[in-house]
Structures are given as structure tokens and as C-alpha cells.
Amino acid sequence: MSATGTRTGHVVVIGAGIAGLAAAHRLLEGGTRVTVLEAAGRVGGKLLPGEIAGVRVDLGAESMLARRPEAVTLARAVGLADRLQPPATATASLWTRGALRPMPKGHVMGVPGTAAALSGVLSDEGLARVERDAALPRTEVGEDVAVGEYVAARLGREVVDRLVEPLLGGVYAGDAYRISLRSAVPQLFRAARTHRSLTEAVRDIQAKAAAAPQTGPVFTGVEGGVGALPLAVADAVRARGGEILTGTPATGLRREAGGGWRITAGDRVLPADAVIVAVPAPAAAGLLRAESPEAAAELAAVEYASMALVTLAYRRAGLDLPAGSGFLVPPVDGHTIKASTFASQKWGWIAEQDPEVVVLRTSVGRHGETAVLQRDDAGLVEVSRHDLREATGLDAEPLETRVTRWTDGLPQYPVGHHARVARIRDHVAKLPGLAVCGAQYDGVGIPACIASAHAAVDQLAGDLTGVRELTAHPVQSLHGGAGE
Structure with a gap:
């Protein structure tokens, strides 16, 4: 029925x-x-509206995939059609090798189709390793394989550690060397079963997407928060x-x-x-x-992973943040936070509420990491501010901070x-x-x-x-x- x-x-x-x-x-x-x-x-x-410094924000998930119909359709059905808003900017960075670097284009969950866009993110040796993929014999994925294991075998560990890991970590707060390729990146799993090389599989996915372009944004938010x-x-x-x-x-x-x-x-x-x-x-x-x-x-x-979101509000006067929606952090670089979102730059509805207030947030915690989450709220704010200062130069005193803990919040695949x-x-x-x-x-x-x-x-x-x-x-x- x-x-x-x-x-x-x-x-x-x-x-x-x-x-x-x-x-x-x-x-x-x-x-x-x-x-x-x-x-x-x-x-x-895990969808939690909140407020900081008089500005409405999300204290949990903040966006939803718009290229799948289910969430947008439900939002429209319950009267939120006129509140759906795409990000004001979707340009993100990687904080790696001591600098904020543009997120490479032309990848599928961090897996590149070529080495061309990876300069600055990978070492010369890492770039050469990606280019060797086409010459390698085919690697069977079988019924399933870990994303990190398969990608490292084809393209080298640098691709996993500096691209795949931070992207997967943003979704699952997990370990790329344990996460299932079949469950977490099914599109790539299917392509890998039918192509000789991994970069060829990625290029084929991209070509098919280009041949059937979809209108509208990839992600969307909701005015007032998801x-x-x-x-x-x-x-x-x-x-x-x-x-x-x-x-x-x-x-x-x-x-x-x-x-x-x-x-x-x-x-x-x-x-x-x-x-x-x-x-x-x-x-x-x-x-x-x-x-x-x-x-x-x-x-x-x-199994589940725990994490915390640290939301910080600042006075805009004198603030000079990098452009874009924020940055991801490869764990291999040894920093505590795994990502930061420049919420007031990413979402127009946040910026419009109070033009004099800037909202940022960081995320902390990955599967298996327990020590950092044992810090009290003040400790999580401190490490977030330290990493923000190192990454962006932001050294201002926040107007207000909020820590939201999601204990056992993300199931592992x-x-x-x-x-x-x-x-x-x-x-x-x-x-x-x-x-x-x-x-x-x-x-x-x-x-x-x-x-x-x-x-x-x-x-x-x-x-x-x-x-x-x-x-x-x-x-x-x-x-x-x-x-x-």
C-alpha cells in the first residue's frame, strides 16, 4: 500500500x-x-535551535542536503518553504601544513580525479603517488572495504590523511581507516567495482554529474535554524x-x-x-x-562517537576573518578542533539578525577520542580559541560562548x-x-x-x-x- x-x-x-x-x-x-x-x-x-548574544543559531546540525528530496519536501509540507535558504557562501578551506588552503575541487568525499588541484595540500611525493594510480593493477573492493584502506592503497596515505579524513570526520566524527566505503560513500563504492583505477572512477562520477546537471543548491538551511x-x-x-x-x-x-x-x-x-x-x-x-x-x-x-560544538559570538568591529564558510582540519596536523564554521558568513539569516555580531563555531571530538571531551566547557572554549587564533589570527575576546555536547551522538559505519x-x-x-x-x-x-x-x-x-x-x-x- x-x-x-x-x-x-x-x-x-x-x-x-x-x-x-x-x-x-x-x-x-x-x-x-x-x-x-x-x-x-x-x-x-540532534536538531537543536538555540541563541547566543541575542542571535538565533543552530546548536546541532545546521544544514541538510538539498539534492536529496526528502528533507526539503518535508520542510515544505510543514510550512517552511519560504524559510529555506542556501548558504551565502560554500567556499571552504583546509587548515593544513600551517595555512588555510582552498578546498580542492573535483573530488568525491576528498578522493580526487586528478592530482592537478592538490598542490599545496599534498607534498610533491604525495602528488606523484596520486598520479601512479592509473598504472596500478586493479584493486578489488569485494563486499566492502574501509575507505581509508582502499584509497591509501590506490592514491597514498596523504590523500586519506589530508583530504578524506577531515571530510568524513565532519560527517561521522569517525576514523577513515575504519569507515565503510560501501555504506559511507556508496557512489564511489559502485564506481570502484567497475573501473580499473580509482581516479578514473572519480572522473566518471563527475562526468555523469555534469551530463545531468541539477538545479538549485547542494545544501540548504532554514531561516532561524534547521x-x-x-x-x-x-x-x-x-x-x-x-x-x-x-x-x-x-x-x-x-x-x-x-x-x-x-x-x-x-x-x-x-x-x-x-x-x-x-x-x-x-x-x-x-x-x-x-x-x-x-x-x-x-x-x-x-558503536557511537561523541563530540562537542563550541559556539562563539564576537563583536564585528575590528574583526577580520578569512573569506568563506569556514575550514576543515586534518587530524594528522595535530590540532584539537576538527572544523570551524564561520556561521555569520555561511548563513545570511544569522548575519541579518545583528550586523554587529559575528558567530563562529568549532567542533571537537572524533571516534576514540575521549581525553579532549573530558575537559569542562571552559577548557573546550580555550582550546577552540587557541586553534582559531593559530588558523585565522582571531584573538578577540568573545561576547558569549556556548558548549553543546553530543555524547554518543553519531553512529559509526x-x-x-x-x-x-x-x-x-x-x-x-x-x-x-x-x-x-x-x-x-x-x-x-x-x-x-x-x-x-x-x-x-x-x-x-x-x-x-x-x-x-x-x-x-x-x-x-x-x-x-x-x-x-
């Missing part, structure tokens, strides 16, 4: 991040009654009659003998015809352990991730009326999370067809009385 077909019944969505909210929104479009449970006191997960998206989706869910219960963690999930599900949330019990589990892997493992210990074991093995996800879904599919979605499956970006939610809803379509209309479904107390 399509997402807009007629459904009956009641679905409980566990988790009110963007995936859970997108699932609820799609269910309601199809006529299904929905209750969303969220452990935190707010909706949105954190406005989950709030708008939540409003739309409520407007359609959906219920969202924040501060209500699901603590138990059991299949009823006669069909349907029983969800425990504190002293409440919610009966449901189907359930979508849209929480991070550790929480999902806990919920599924009773009914699908196999899926739970796979989910419990998913190691080699074999696709197979783990397939096993999880195979186990879950054995239980009618159950589906899963979220960043730990098919991509950590906002559009990928929304696509994951839509797939979960569509999976449930057959389970909900013909289900009896349950108009009462009271939220019951474990003590026997009617709940709120």
Missing part, C-alpha cells in the same frame, strides 16, 4: 528525533492514529490529531498473544497495532531484547555495516507490526533519516491494512486506572 492509502489502527512511534517525527507525519497522512513517545523533554534529537524543522513537524503532527508525549521514555516493548503490541512507558501502558522504534541503537537494543534478542545483539554492537543493517531488518521483519528507523541504518544526514522513516512506515502498510479501528485505546496505568 502506498503511504497515502487508507489505513486503520494505532501506531506508537518511539523517539521524536527527526526520523520518529517524519514517521509520525507520514502515518497521519495515511489516516493512521499515532502516539509518539520521547524520553527527553523536547523533540528534535532546529526549526522538527518543531514544525511536531506542530503538524499535533494539528493532524497525533499525540506527542515528551519526558516519557519507553521502557518495555512486548508482543501481545493475539497480535498487536504493548508498550510500557513509566507507569503507563499503551496498546498499539504497530510500533516504529526510532531511537539510537543502544536504546533500540534494550527495547527489542525481549522480543528479538538477535536484533538487539546486532544493535548493541553499533565500519566495514560490514550494510550486512549488520540487513541482519537487523531481517530479524525485525519476523515480527509483524514492528519497524525500525534512524541514523544508525542508512545514513546520518537529515534526508537519509527521513527516508529511513518513510521506509519504516511503508513496511508497516501491509500489517495495518484491515486492522480493526481502535478508537478508544486508552493509555492505561500499571496501577489499573486510566492514564492521562
